[in-house]
Amino acid sequence: MHHISDEQRRIRLGRRHLLAPSVRTASPVSVTDALVALHATDAATVFLSACARMSEASVVAVERALYEDVSLVRQLSMRNTLFVVSQELAPYVDASNARAVAAKERRTFLKHLADDGNGLDERWLAGTERKILAALAAHGPLTGSELSAAVAGLRTKITVFPGKKYEGVQGVASRVIRILAAEGRIRRDRPRGSWTSSQFRWTTSEPLPFEEPAQAQAELARRWLRSYGPATEADLKWWTGWALGPVRKSLAAVGAEEVRLDGGAVGWILPKDLEPEPALEPWAALLPALDPSAMGWADRSFHLPAGHRKALFDRSGNIGPTVWWNGEIVGGWAQRADGEPVWRLLSDIGRDATAVVEAEASRLSQWVGQARITPRFRTPLERELTA
Template identity: 55%
Template sequence: MGDGGRHIGTAERRARLAVRHRLGARSRAVTPEEVAGSLVALHGTDPATVYLAVGARLADADKTVAEVERALYEDRTLVRMHGMRHTVFVFPTELAAVVHASTGLVNAAKARAALVKDVVSGSGGRLTAQWLAEVEASALAALARRGQATVGELTRDEPRLKEQFTYGAGRSYEAPQTVSSRLMRVLGVEGRVVRGRPLGAWTSSQFRWAVAPPHPELPPEGAQRELLRRWLEACGPATEGDLKWWTGWRVTEVRRSLTAIGAVPVTLDGGATGYVTPGDEEPQPAVEPWAALLPALDPTAMGWQDRDWYLAPELRPALFDGSGNVGPSVWWDGRVVGGWAQRADGEVVWRVLDGEGLGRDAHEAIEREAARLGSWLAGTRVTPRFRTPLEKELSNRPGPSGN
């Protein structure tokens, strides 16, 4: 695939982002399902991210918690499950089979083999593969009887889940592990169990487990085509590098899927080649300037491997942790300009790090978004699981917001 004749510059990419990611004031969604469908996947490693990402994009943000809980736990139109790069996401339930077949099967096979090896070798042969299979069958039967259960509840039904083995024996990272923690994770990667309603509030990371709803088994190549097509519709244009990073696939799989869907090459600012879906070459009209406060691990901030078109490299040390996880970010008109945090009393505070071209209108719009976020949080304190330098500084620093 060579360079195409159509050029999509940075300004147009930012306009596409505003509309397709539901961030422009005129593009906001009515339901969490619309948000998830527009973004394909919401990062679910930090439970609060799901709610904050949805709330930033809802027309009526005050309904965020109730509506997300309805979608996840009552209507089951959204599902929290393992997906790309061994990471937990929230997907539209209709995509569960596509995600499982396109990315989960390979990950699951590796995770299963590692589990059996670690349990057997880490117990000195005391725990065998046959023993593990018996415990697994018993635990799944108990989960089916209960409907939903915590690991603690399951261990009361199947005490062998509490057995321990040594992970990485003789290595610097040697540590004891419990069969239950590893087994439930592998069952999640295999798509056999999903995370259910958490204990406590919506910010809690102590989830119950539930047996996964049945879904059809799809051919992996067809599922890869469908996932890539949906993601390009949401995030195109994107480069091969972006696609390989986001999916976690081999470059040969990315190229095969691009060819299969007839992806159209376009040139980007800087000379790189990006791809869009067929029929998506039409220019995106400019949109009104917009402001947003997006959470740590937001799918927009984490959507591309090459982020220079919306995030200046000099801002990264303040906004990312040491593992590459983005923290809470402040956006103006398609680019990251700073970060935000909550103080101990729940107040939302923010700081601009890149003020180029920001006038009074921008600062006032950001302040309105901060007030909007603070209103629906209603005093709930949210601390990101992966904390970044600016977030930690702002959360501990006294003084007026926006300084």
């Protein structure tokens, strides 16, 4: 069996994830396709992930792709998580993941309506949704608060989990809007405030082209292997959120080949992708919380020393902002209240490498400007650095 070392995996990561200066790109869409998808749970992560890989970091270019060209779209998809993908890939993500997520969201909400016992049902929900779409068509884009003012049904409150010790009363607005967005009937438009804000306005959306789920899963697996391979079945299963059956079928559909990884594990790679890649120039990167290069695998041991996990992850397994050197996570960073980026190395990388990290921190500071970034999921090191 062909062997691919951890060193080769780190070289591939640096090149294919566009992290070395010589392989950066001018386009946020090219960045997104290189990574398959950008994590979007935290609004700032999309911009930080894209600009870290752009030859000229540009908030305006990312905003244009998200809100004007709509060449980048947000989808509630893999692992029931919000991602940004290219318009080209969106139909495949929709068929392979997002449709099922949206259907589950609708089923769950309809059950809450039935449990509430006040006669709210599927007909009521459909009527409310029509009024939301009409309001957006006539007056959009609108914030959630503005939609609630325009559509009386969104001001409804229901009792969830009645009779349980965790029974509670909730408004329906966020749930109904979330369902429409998950189904691709509305989309997030420019937020209130700066690019770091998650208080989005909402607008209507065009339906995506239809793709068959099996073919869509194969296409998503192919692109993921190109960006993240070699990787194990467990890695693909974790990243997609699929059951093992679809994982194995999609690997077979793309003709994936087995390779041996350091430590003896079996990985998978695309056909004709076995040749070793030449080393890159030395490179450093400051990547945001939940960046795809840190979150792309279940087993990250080839680029993440085990001793660094406690400082860099929260209790739910979300990674915070990270410092990279030549394909390995060597520390973490944060932004202080005065805007200064501050970082700490957890590995000894030497004086010359430290100077490269300092230069990258300066580049980050220049394009971020007056924006202030606080990750949604805070980690021990990030909290310590900002204290």
